[in-house]
Amino acid sequence: MDYAHVVVTFTTDSKKLADTMAAEVAGTEQTCCAHIEGPIRRVHRWHGHKHATEQWRVEIEATADGSDALVEHITSHHGDEVHDLVVTDNVHHLVGEG
16 A cells, blocks of 8 residues: 555634635645635633634645645744644545555
């Protein structure tokens, strides 16, 4: 099995940013698509207080070789606006498999 893809996931409290990031990366050399989910509810503790906020989750399917460049793009251009940046490897596409 060839696991040459990863999924880069992050959340943001801005729907506009989620849409912008998806448009920025969709169809580039290192990515094939971006999915936006939301709004979702994030419950967390910050400075001793419990908070609940509305957020959007962006999942970007990328090549394993291009994931570092994608993460660098996200953190350098939008680092203060994204939360919970995660890279999941060993993604296997079933399309075209028989």
